[in-house]
Amino acid sequence: MATGHERCQNDGTVLTGDYCHTCGQRADEPRRVFIGLVQDVFVDTLAIDGKLARTIGLLLWRPGVLATRYLNGKRVSYSPPFRLYLFASVFFFIAAFWIADFGNIEPDAFDPDDIAISDEALNEIESRDPEAAARLRALMAADVSEGNDGENVEEGAESDSDDESENVSLTETKWEDTNYEGPDWLEPHVKQMFEAAQRAAKDPRLLIAESRQNLPRTLLLAPVLYALILLVLYFYRRKFYVYDHFVISLYMHAALYAYLLLAILLSRLPVIGGWAWFIPLIWGWIQPAAVLRQAYGSGRISMVIKWAISMLIYVVGVALIVSLGLSYSLYQS
Numbered sequence: 001m002a003t004g005h006e007r008c009q010n011d012g013t014v015l016t017g018d019y020c021h022t023c024g025q026r027a028d029e030p031r032r033v034f035i036g037l038v039q040d041v042f043v044d045t046l047a048i049d050g051k052l053a054r055t056i057g058l059l060l061w062r063p064g065v066l067a068t069r070y071l072n073g074k075r076v077s078y079s080p081p082f083r084l085y086l087f088a089s090v091f092f093f094i095a096a097f098w099i100a101d102f103g104n105i106e107p108d109a110f111d112p113d114d115i116a117i118s119d120e121a122l123n124e125i126e127s128r129d130p131e132a133a134a135r136l137r138a139l140m141a142a143d144v145s146e147g148n149d150g151e152n153v154e155e156g157a158e159s160d161s162d163d164e165s166e167n168v169s170l171t172e173t174k175w176e177d178t179n180y181e182g183p184d185w186l187e188p189h190v191k192q193m194f195e196a197a198q199r200a201a202k203d204p205r206l207l208i209a210e211s212r213q214n215l216p217r218t219l220l221l222a223p224v225l226y227a228l229i230l231l232v233l234y235f236y237r238r239k240f241y242v243y244d245h246f247v248i249s250l251y252m253h254a255a256l257y258a259y260l261l262l263a264i265l266l267s268r269l270p271v272i273g274g275w276a277w278f279i280p281l282i283w284g285w286i287q288p289a290a291v292l293r294q295a296y297g298s299g300r301i302s303m304v305i306k307w308a309i310s311m312l313i314y315v316v317g318v319a320l321i322v323s324l325g326l327s328y329s330l331y332q333s
Contacts, residue, residue, distance in 0.1 A: 011023050
């Protein structure tokens with residue numbers, strides 16, 4: 001503890017305690033060891049300390065109460081809403097993309113013409129993953145049936161050949177053959193989307209790589225959307241300002257990402273993963289109703305009505321946001 005004669009190494013203020021009352025820097029000199037760098041990353045940057053543990057416990061159980069306590073001035077005891085939201089969303093997307101493992105998709109990997117698997121290989125796949133083996137058998141059966149139908153067609157049927165010439169695949173279609181009829185200023189962008197769709201059809205990894213970057217960014221609009229919904233639903237509550245609605249929305253979305261992350265982790269467990277993963281999903285679906293009651297004090301009937309209205313608008317809005325992210329990813333791929 002500082003004696004009163006020591007000075008802060010940051011701004012020179014005379015210290016009277018363990019922290020500088022001007023800038024907040026600790027009075028003791030940091031240890032010049034490697035572990036100090038690791039501590040800076042996890043404690044200062046990510047705020048992994050007792051405050052975060054206390055915040056996560058309340059976030060998972062009663063996010064509306066957490067938001068209320070933060071708005072009432074208890075801010076030192078809990079992690080800030082935007083930092084917690086970023087913390088939860090980053091870990092969710094890391095887990096989601098890792099579980100999906102989209103990066104291993106090969107171009108044209110599911111072309112029915114390339115499926116030629118022996119019975120021994122199918123039996124081996126079936127012993128490990130019966131559902132995957134069933135899908136492969138269905139694809140092979142469909143491919144064989146299409147081949148048999150083609151053999152039964154008479155050679156002189158010119159009408160069928162005309163129909164086949166019209167059904168050209170996306171990857172083989174030229175932009176000049178699309179007969180674009182929109183405005184001239186939009187044509188370059190539509191053409192770029194068309195060519196990007198052709199590239200993505202040949203190699204889905206292009207679209208997936210762009211989606212990994214753009215979807216987390218576009219989903220930052222989701223808390224903004226829900227805050228605006230709360231603003232409209234509670235416009236008559238004079239003590240709640242725009243800032244308050246954003247805090248509640250950020251904490252609710254941090255809880256949502258935490259529930260989704262728990263669902264992913266539970267789905268990977270060998271014993272209970274087959275059924276336990278949907279519990280956090282159900283809890284996350286009904287949690288916004290509890291937030292309305294915890295943060296705004298809504299009655300039961302009012303809570304149910306506003307929950308239904310807000311979820312309807314929110315689901316439609318998030319669908320549009322995701323579509324925007326995927327479209328932009330396709331535009332860049």
